[in-house]
Amino acid sequence: MIASGCDCEIFEAGPGRVVRRARDGRSLEREAAVMRHARRHGFPAPEVLDADGPDILMERLEGPSLMEEVASTPGQAAEHGRLLASLLRRLSGVPAPGWLQAAPGGPGNRLLHLDLHPANVLMTPDGPRVIDWANAGRGAPGADVACTWLVLATAPAGPSLEGWRDGVLAAFLEGVDAAAARRHLPAVADRRRADEHISAVEKAEISAFVARETALT
Structure with a gap:
């Protein structure tokens, strides 16, 4: 192993x-x-x-995760955020297979990863590769953006990652349709809070974040 x-x-x-x-x-x-x-x-x-x-x-994929890259090169936070946005834009062009289950948050026919965050992007010599497709579903691209947005904004960050969040998140949101994603936040937040691996502290942060963002609509 x-x-x-x-x-x-x-x-x-x-x-x-x-x-x-x-x-x-x-x-x-x-x-x-x-x-x-x-x-x-x-x-x-x-x-x-x-x-x-x-x-x-x-x-076998060789290379650090994007999370490790963020920790080791905090000065490139904006570049890392833009990379996440570009990956989701590329994925939004992929049609979902008809047999794939619908994702929460409304209709759509695009392939969604639904867990595309820095730990699930490996920086290989051949370019970034996206791993861990266990949550994939079919739906609107805004739901995928909302999932990444939620993780970037609320996931716990250790001392080595202090200061990365704002830079990555700001650049990410500049490269996506945040307005379209915002309406998907409640549904993706419900799904994330149902995960048994999410702590009570993070669940509370998720609830507070969604309340703030949906108040802007």
Whole structure:
């Protein structure tokens, strides 16, 4: 095992390959199909080599996460925010497959990642790659923007990341349609607060943030 998270573990599987395995044993074949679909439409998702039940065999990606880049180069916060915005703009051009479930927040036919934040972008020698498609759904691009906005504004930041939030968030919002995303904030906030891994403190921050932003409409 080379990495472990709340949801999955990552294992070496030979040169240039890893296995992503669901901790709870659920099938990851839908997630694998989403990544294949995204790649077919030119979006930088990892290459899937095989999928079987709780396991996805995929290419091994080398490089730091965007979160690590933010921590090590705080002077480039605006650049990092613009990168997140550009990735969501690219994704908004990808049609969702008909079998993908609808996301909260209203109708739409675009592929949504619904968890595209700095920890889920790897900065590889071949460019940024977006990982962890477990929450992907079908809907309006504004819902995806709202998810990223919510995480950037409310997720806890340790001492090494103090001062990054405002710069990243400001540049991100300049590159997206914040007005269209704002109406999706209540629905995506409800979904995030339902996550058992979110602390009570963060849930309270989410509620306060959404109340402030929706008051502006």
